[in-house]
Amino acid sequence: MQRSIIEIFSSVQGEGKYVGCRQVFVRFEGCNLACRYCDTENAPGAHPHCRIERQAGSQSFYERENPLTPMQAAEEINRLLAETPHQAVSFTGGEPLLQAEFIHALRPLLAVPFFLETNGTCVPQLEEIIEDVDIISMDIKLPSVLSRPVWEEHRRFLAVARRKDLYLKMVLSAETTREEFEAAIRLIGACAPDTLLVLQPVTPFGGCVAIAPERMLAAQSFAAKRLRDVRVIPQTHRMMDQL
Ligand code: SF4
Numbered sequence: 001m002q003r004s005i006i007e008i009f010s011s012v013q014g015e016g017k018y019v020g021c022r023q024v025f026v027r028f029e030g031c032n033l034a035c036r037y038c039d040t041e042n043a044p045g046a047h048p049h050c051r052i053e054r055q056a057g058s059q060s061f062y063e064r065e066n067p068l069t070p071m072q073a074a075e076e077i078n079r080l081l082a083e084t085p086h087q088a089v090s091f092t093g094g095e096p097l098l099q100a101e102f103i104h105a106l107r108p109l110l111a112v113p114f115f116l117e118t119n120g121t122c123v124p125q126l127e128e129i130i131e132d133v134d135i136i137s138m139d140i141k142l143p144s145v146l147s148r149p150v151w152e153e154h155r156r157f158l159a160v161a162r163r164k165d166l167y168l169k170m171v172l173s174a175e176t177t178r179e180e181f182e183a184a185i186r187l188i189g190a191c192a193p194d195t196l197l198v199l200q201p202v203t204p205f206g207g208c209v210a211i212a213p214e215r216m217l218a219a220q221s222f223a224a225k226r227l228r229d230v231r232v233i234p235q236t237h238r239m240m241d242q243l
Pocket of ligand 1: 093
């Protein structure tokens with residue numbers, strides 16, 4: 001089994017519940033969605049080489065020909081893990097669950113918690129590898145970000161993901177409508193009211209416009225009346241030029 005990987009590097013987690021934790025990031029090609037604010041060139045086949053950090057945190061890279069086997073990827077990840085303590089290895093993308101088989105093959109090769117950054121829609125793939133994963137950062141995708149709602153996929157995904165250390169992340173922009181936001185909060189309230197929800201103001205990109213600060217606080221107030229733990233956290237890695 002071989003897969004194309006965009007990059008492997010060591011940095012701080014910039015978003016969500018584990019913001020600030022040191023992680024090794026493995027970014028896969030390919031996604032089943034097309035969000036308006038996506039900042040990752042993740043088209044399958046677009047990366048003939050994997051960019052690999054020479055030393056943990058150096059931001060200096062060399063290239064290794066794609067695709068890689070799980071053993072080759074594990075060699076590179078373990079090399080970075082050995083240099084400095086890391087809280088987890090983060091599988092991101094793209095949508096990492098499209099590479100569920102590869103992640104499953106990595107499990108016995110890496111002695112570190114597995115952190116999955118997912119768009120929360122690939123339910124069969126999550127079921128396949130749920131026992132391999134320790135922490136799940138699940139995006140709640142709003143219809144204004146996509147061309148279609150994914151409420152049903154989110155509902156089924158939540159039912160499986162709740163077995164792990166799960167938190168939810170919802171990106172809000174000027175385009176977010178009150179109706180879709182309230183629908184999302186109702187869905188979470190019905191399926192996972194005790195799960196941490198992180199509201200993340202969009203980092204303006206590709207025509208997306210930032211949400212007004214007072215709207216963000218109003219959104220937090222609405223959600224906090226219905227869910228146990230609602231926090232507002234921006235993408236912090238962008239503020240400090242981390243990868
Ligand atoms: S789910 Fe993530 S990787 Fe996929 S299009 Fe949306 S932002 Fe990009």
